[in-house]
Amino acid sequence: MTRHYNFCAGPAALPTAVLERAREEMLDYHGRGLSVMEMSHRSPEFVAIAEQAEADLRELLAIPENYKVLFLQGGASLQFSMVPMNLLGQGGTANFLYTGIWGKKALAEAKQLGFAVHMAGSSEASGHTEVPTQAELALSSDAAYLHYTANETIGGLEFDYIPDVSVPLVCDYSSSILAEPLDVSRFGVIYAGAQKNIGPAGLTLVLVRDDLLDQRCQRIPSLFDYQAVAEAxxxxxxxxxxxWYLAGLVFQWLKHDIGGLEAMATINARKAAKLYAAIDSSGLYSNPIALRNRSRMNVPFVLADERLDKPFLAEAEEAGLLNLKGHRSVGGMRASLYNAVPEAAVDTLIDFMADFEQRRG
Amino acid sequence: MTRHYNFCAGPAALPTAVLERAREEMLDYHGRGLSVMEMSHRSPEFVAIAEQAEADLRELLAIPENYKVLFLQGGASLQFSMVPMNLLGQGGTANFLYTGIWGKKALAEAKQLGFAVHMAGSSEASGHTEVPTQAELALSSDAAYLHYTANETIGGLEFDYIPDVSVPLVCDYSSSILAEPLDVSRFGVIYAGAQKNIGPAGLTLVLVRDDLLDQRCQRIPSLFDYQAVAEAxxxxxxxxxxxWYLAGLVFQWLKHDIGGLEAMATINARKAAKLYAAIDSSGLYSNPIALRNRSRMNVPFVLADERLDKPFLAEAEEAGLLNLKGHRSVGGMRASLYNAVPEAAVDTLIDFMADFEQRRG
Structure with a gap:
């Protein structure tokens, strides 16, 4: 068995220790004679797993008691529908910050469901290389909430501040949740697809402040109703x-193997700083994002000569450095440095990039 | 490691061979250096897994070419919303057959979303012990489709025929799909949560006839749109x-280890016949369902003296026979005999029941 270094943007690398534990427990969980997959969700064994996962997440993120934690399906994209349906039942306009593909999709979804939308800020003029500043935000007078994307996975553009607004803040944290400590109390709703820093695809986390649970539209699918989901x-x-079980194992890993989110943030900052330094000091590689908004999780870069893209990717894969190809919509390269990507992976990538540049650059 | 016999109604037993294969491939899929969980869904490796799963399912169920196969999230319950939103865009009434808890929930969901609903047949008068006959069905004149539940998991009530109607037939096949061959061409839409006969919870299969793909309501969440999902x-x-990968392993197991759905049906018929015979010939156990409608997948039974319920369950668990407790809404016992529950499990259960009756009955 070999484990390569996996820079995939998602579904992304999981900690090897988590996969080892899952493998060990696959056919017989703690001597119970069955797999976690085969347990009733209402069995004492699974309920204990579920509750432990929530408790660990609450501890990691220091989630205040007045927030519900929901474990859902459908990915962040389903939240593009669920958020307006849950928050616009009493009217008002959904405000959006547009800093890349995901933020745009969130806005488009609310609009096509018939909700009023307003673009309260955009990075479009900069080609999505710099997020709007706090001073540049312009909410509509009837704003019900402000939605933004903390980290744009494809563009590699990350907010360097939490917007300070008078309406509930709703944030898609899919690609940077758990990368560092977070002041949850600043938000009305935080959501995240699991397949970057949480666990496997097919799970979505939603944190919702409990005073927002009674704002839903009348006719929404039962499974969309945050309040009903929270109560159940x-x-x-x-x-x-x-x-859900695997996410719990990841939370345990963050707590015990890593030592919490402060420790994780230190490692992540070091990983990203190293890679950006290598890019900036090279003659072959470049990244266009404003320094203050460079994503620590997703590092896109291009080669000065795009004819080198193919050999770069082929040789990287040969060297056990997987999934460095940029998103099909933008091309180039992208190295995703999520929590489960070890520092050694980044070191190996940097060495490879330097070697490639020397030989082919 | 011990594997007990698991009669859970869902999430349910998976074939041991499937879990062994998943365990083996957990950290390194086919020498690629990463887990299936860590692969981009757009990678050639995962696309091959996904396509193979669909091809195997199509072969197993002999799905006609004019049907799309969708791999979704949200469980069968989300289909309670998605079906009317996809099929009632041009008006008309959703017709339902009510034969238990799940069929009732499907009707309630369509109603609360504001759609017109009509009860076209019910087993309520019989206390849900007998499904209405073909002659008893009474559709509304503006019926857009007829929805029914092939097998009621909680009641243990199964249709012994496929309704013959002039509108598209929509069927919740969650707890009996893949238990035997099925004439898919009789249906407009078939859906099934995975966690009984397909794979782990968190995956939902939908088969939809392609002429029904343009009937959707205007304002539905993008991820609800069968046509968009099919195109993508x-x-x-x-x-x-x-x-999705695990479902694929189950399909492979059905094809190669079992020998297809005819073979599976033979085993399932034998399992159910044995258990019902044991119940009927005992003085302690009983099952109230009309012979023609007894579920082959979920066998509920009660003990003549309910004070024996607790010791029955405790002793069964002691004997490695897990999850025989009936649904909290109905009490009593329930043995679910899905595909992955081996005949030996049923034999062991029958022996245990006879022994228990002799000692305590």
């Missing part, structure tokens, strides 16, 4: 039990 | 990749 402990119907 | 190969956003 995320078990209105059968939840994605195995993904 | 179930990858509008990141699908539940690991659950």
């Amino acid at each position: 402990g995320s078990m209105v119907n059968t939840p994605p039990t195995y993904a | 190969g179930s990858m509008v956003n990141t699908p539940p990749t690991y659950a």
Whole structure:
């Protein structure tokens, strides 16, 4: 068995220790004679797994008691529908910051569902290389909430501040949640697809402040209703039990193997700083993002001569450095440095890039 | 490691051979240096897994070419919303057959979303012990489709025929799909949560006849749109990749280890016949369902003296027979005999029941 270094943007690398534990428990969880996958979601064994996962997440993010934690399905993209349906029942306009592809999709979804939308800020003029500043935000007078994307996975553009606004803040944290400590109390709703820093695809986390639970539209699918889901402990119907269990293992890994989110943030900062330094000091590689908004999780870069893209990717893969190809919509390269990507992976990538530049640059 | 016999109604037993294969491939899929969970859903490796799973399912069920196969999230319960939103865009009434808890929920969901509903048949008068006959069905004149639940998991009530109607037939096949061959061409839409006969919770299969893809309501969440999902190969956003992979392993097991659905049906018929015979010939156990409608997948039974319920369950668990407790809404016992529950499990259960009756009955 070999484990290569995996820079995939998502579904992304998981900690090897987590996969080893899952492998060990695959056919027989703690001597119970069955797999976690085969347990009723209402069994004492699974309920204990689910509760432990929530408790660990609450501890890691220091989630205040007045926030519900929901374990859902459908990915962040389903939240593009669920958020307006849950928050616009009393009217008002959904405000959006547009800093890349995901933020744009969130706005488009609210609009096509018939909700009023307003663009309260955009990085479009800069070619999405710099996020609007606090001073540049312009909310509509009837704003019900402000939605933004903390980190644009494809563009590699990350907010360097939490917007300070008078309406509930809703944030898509899919690609940077758990990368560092977070002041949850600044937000009305935080959501994140699991497949970057949480666990496998097929699980979505939603944190929602409890005073926002009664703002929903009248006719929404039962499974969309944050309040009903919260009251049922995320078990209105059968939840994605195995993904929930794996997320729990990741939370345990963050707590015990890493030592919490402060420690994780230090490692992540070091990983990103190293790679950006290598890019900036090279003659072959470049990244266009304003320094203050460079993503620590997703590092896109281009080669000065795009004819070198193919050999770069082929040789990288040969060297056990997987999934460095940029998103099909933008091309170039992208190295995703999520929590589970070890520092050694970044070191190896940097060495490879230097060697490639020397030989081919 | 011990594997007990698991009669859980869902999430349910998976074939041991499938879990062994998943365990083996957990950290390194086919020498690629990463887990299936860590692969981009757009990588050639995962696309091959996904396509193979669909091809195997199509072969197993002999799905006609004019049907799309969708791999979704949200469980069968989300289909309670998605079906009317996809099929009632041109008006008309959703017709339902009510034969238990799940069928009732499907009707309630369509109603609360504001759609016109009509009860076209019910087993309520019989206490849900007998499904209405073909002659008893009474559709509304403006019926857009007829929805029913092939097998009621909680009641243990199964249709012994496929309704013959002039409108598209929509069927929740969650707890009996793949238990035997099925004439898919009789249906407009078939859907099934994975966590009984397909794979782990968090995956939902939908088969939809392609002429029904343009009937959707205008304002539906993008991820609800069957047509858009079909066009994107179930990858509008990141699908539940690991659950999809596991479903693929189950399909392979059905094809190669079992020998297809005819063979599976023979085994399932034998399992159910044995258990019902044991119940009927005992003085302690009983099952109230009309013979023609007894579920082959979920066998509920009660003990003549309910004070024996607790010791029955405790002793069964002691004997390695897990999850025989009936649904909290109905009490009593329930043995679910899905595909992955081996005949030996049923034999062991029958022996245990006879022994228990002799000692305590």
